[in-house]
Amino acid sequence: MAASGSAPTTEPSNVTATAQSSAVPKDADxxxxxxxxxxxxxxxxxxxxxxxxxxxxxxxxxxxxxxxxxxxxxxxxxxxxxxxxxxxxxxxxxxxxxxxxxxxxxxxxxxxxxxxxxxxxxxxxxxxxxxxxxxxxxxxxxxxxxxxxxPHVAFDRDIVVLFNDHLTSAPRPESKWSTGGGDGMGGGGMSGGGMSGDGMGRNQMGGGMSAASRPDYAGLLANGRLPSNPPEFTVEKGERLRVRFINASGATTFGVGVGGHPLNITHADGRPVEPVATDSFAFGPGERYDAVVEATNPGVWAIEAQSVDGDESPASVTLRYEGTTGDPRGPSFDGSQLEYGDLRAVESTEGLQGSPDRTFDVTLSAGRDPGTWLIDGQRFPDADPLQVSAGEHVRLRMRNRSPVVHPMHLHGHFFRVGDAFKDTVMVPGHIGRVTIDFLADNPGEWLFHCHNIYHLDGGMARIIEYAD
Ligand SMILES: [Cu+2]
Structure with a gap:
C-alpha cells in the first residue's frame, strides 16, 4: 500500500466511501x-x-x-x-x-x-x-x-489513570520470543479449568482464569511511571473522585483496587452503568472503567494494578489526604471482584435483547505455528470478512479453544454483553464463551480483533463488512 509520503496530507487512497457511510464532519470545534x-x-x-x-x-x-x-x-x-x-x-x-x-x-x-x-x-x-x-x-x-x-453520577474531581506495560527494547512478534527465559511467556502458568456456558460468572473477568501470552515486560506503569516513582494525587476528605481507568497495555490483564476504599463503578468502556460497588475489578487490554472513589478514610493509600498473569510489581498511584504522611497502603485484593454480570447499562438494551437477524459462531484458537492466532481457522489478513447488512441486529458467539484469554474488541460499534454496553470484552481461555450483540448502524469496514497486540499481529482479526 503506497501512500504519498511527501504530501502534506495523506488521503485514504484505497477506500471508496459509500453514500451510506457516516459522513466525516468538515468544520472542527x-x-x-x-x-x-x-x-x-x-x-x-x-x-x-x-x-x-x-x-x-x-x-x-x-x-x-x-x-x-x-x-x-x-x-x-x-x-x-x-x-x-x-x-x-x-x-x-x-x-x-x-x-x-x-x-x-x-x-x-x-x-x-x-x-x-x-x-x-x-x-x-x-x-x-x-x-x-x-x-x-x-x-x-x-x-x-x-x-x-x-453525568448520571455526582463527583467533585475527574482524573485519568492509564495503565500500561513497559518494554525497554523494541517489541518483537510472538514467533520471535525465545522460550525458557529471556522474552519467554511472562509469569503464570496455564491455570484454571474451563468455564463453559454463557454465564457471566466471577471468573469471566479473567482474574486468574487464563494465562495470557505476553513478553517479559520491564515493568508496569501508571500514567507513564513505574511503581518506584508513582504519580500522586492529594485528596481532600469528603471529596468524590471520578477515576477514569484505562488499560492501554499491549498484553496485560490488570487486577485493580484501592487501599482503604471501595470502587463505585459508574461506566464500562465509557458507557454509563448503574453504579455498582466493588473492591476490585480486572480488565484486559482495551477495556476502561470509570469509578467514583469517596474520600472518607484519611491516610495515604495506593491504587494498584497488578498483572493477573505476570509477576512484575503492581503499577501504583498514590492518594494522599491533605496533611497526612507515611507510605501508601495498597489494596488486599481479598474482597469482592466485579463481574460482567454486575453491569447494568443506564441506556436501554431492549433493541438488542430479542432474536438477532444474523448470528456468527466464531472460534478463537492458536495456530499450528508459534505466534499465529486464528478466528475460525483463518489468519488475518488472509481471512474472509464477516458480512452484515445495515440495520441488522448481529450476534457474535465467541468460543475460545486456546488456553489464554482474548480481549476481543469491535471497532465502530458498542455491543451488548449481558446487560451492559461495551466495546471490548475478555473471552477466557479453556472453552470460555462470550456472546455479544450489536446493531449494524455504522456502515464501513470495521476490524474485530483481539486487543492483545501480539495476537492481533499473529492474525486474530476479521473485518466486519457491510454489504450494499
Ligand atoms: Cu488474544
Whole structure:
C-alpha cells in the first residue's frame, strides 16, 4: 500500500466511501496536533532513560479532553522511521477516520501527515493508539476523554489513570520470543479449568482464569511511571473522585483496587452503568472503567494494578489526604471482584435483547505455528470478512479453544454483553464463551480483533463488512 509520503496530507487512497457511510464532519470545534516521533522516557524518574516512540514526546501521549459532540480535528505528523496511523479506540466515528492501516486508510508514511476529524460522541473514556504492527507497545498511546453534559453520577474531581506495560527494547512478534527465559511467556502458568456456558460468572473477568501470552515486560506503569516513582494525587476528605481507568497495555490483564476504599463503578468502556460497588475489578487490554472513589478514610493509600498473569510489581498511584504522611497502603485484593454480570447499562438494551437477524459462531484458537492466532481457522489478513447488512441486529458467539484469554474488541460499534454496553470484552481461555450483540448502524469496514497486540499481529482479526 503506497501512500504519498511527501504530501502534506495523506488521503485514504484505497477506500471508496459509500453514500451510506457516516459522513466525516468538515468544520472542527476543537483542534489538536500529535507528532509521533522517537524520544527518551524515564519511567523511574531517575534520569535513566531509554528511547522509544511517543506522541508529542511523552508517555502516555497528551490527554485530549473535549465536550460531547464537539467535532475534534487532530493533525498527525509522522516523524517515525516507519509508517503509522491513529485509532480512536471505542469511538463510533465515520469509517474513513478509524485508523486501521490498509483497511480504512493508507498508512501515513514517514514525514507524512494525516488529518483525523470526527464527532466526539457519545461521551466517555476512550484512548488513542497506533494501529500499525506492534507500535502500541512502544508507548504510542494516550487518553481521549469526552465529557458528558449531565453525568448520571455526582463527583467533585475527574482524573485519568492509564495503565500500561513497559518494554525497554523494541517489541518483537510472538514467533520471535525465545522460550525458557529471556522474552519467554511472562509469569503464570496455564491455570484454571474451563468455564463453559454463557454465564457471566466471577471468573469471566479473567482474574486468574487464563494465562495470557505476553513478553517479559520491564515493568508496569501508571500514567507513564513505574511503581518506584508513582504519580500522586492529594485528596481532600469528603471529596468524590471520578477515576477514569484505562488499560492501554499491549498484553496485560490488570487486577485493580484501592487501599482503604471501595470502587463505585459508574461506566464500562465509557458507557454509563448503574453504579455498582466493588473492591476490585480486572480488565484486559482495551477495556476502561470509570469509578467514583469517596474520600472518607484519611491516610495515604495506593491504587494498584497488578498483572493477573505476570509477576512484575503492581503499577501504583498514590492518594494522599491533605496533611497526612507515611507510605501508601495498597489494596488486599481479598474482597469482592466485579463481574460482567454486575453491569447494568443506564441506556436501554431492549433493541438488542430479542432474536438477532444474523448470528456468527466464531472460534478463537492458536495456530499450528508459534505466534499465529486464528478466528475460525483463518489468519488475518488472509481471512474472509464477516458480512452484515445495515440495520441488522448481529450476534457474535465467541468460543475460545486456546488456553489464554482474548480481549476481543469491535471497532465502530458498542455491543451488548449481558446487560451492559461495551466495546471490548475478555473471552477466557479453556472453552470460555462470550456472546455479544450489536446493531449494524455504522456502515464501513470495521476490524474485530483481539486487543492483545501480539495476537492481533499473529492474525486474530476479521473485518466486519457491510454489504450494499
Ligand atoms: Cu488474544
Amino acid at each position: 476543537q483542534q489538536r496536533a500529535l507528532t509521533a516521533r522517537t524520544g527518551p522516557i524515564s519511567p523511574a524518574g531517575d534520569g535513566d532513560s531509554n528511547p522509544t516512540w511517543l506522541y508529542n514526546g511523552r508517555t502516555p501521549g497528551p490527554e485530549l479532553r473535549v465536550a460531547e459532540s464537539d467535532v475534534l480535528r487532530v493533525d498527525l505528523t509522522n516523524r517515525l522511521p516507519d509508517p503509522t496511523t491513529i485509532h480512536w479506540h471505542g469511538v463510533p466515528l465515520a469509517n474513513p477516520m478509524d485508523g486501521v492501516p490498509n483497511v480504512t486508510q493508507a498508512p501515513v508514511e514517514p514525514d507524512g501527515s494525516f488529518t483525523y476529524t470526527f464527532e466526539a460522541a457519545p461521551a466517555g473514556t476512550y484512548f488513542y493508539h497506533s494501529h500499525v504492527g506492534l507500535q502500541l507497545d512502544r508507548h504510542l498511546i494516550g487518553p481521549l476523554i469526552v465529557e458528558e453534559e449531565s
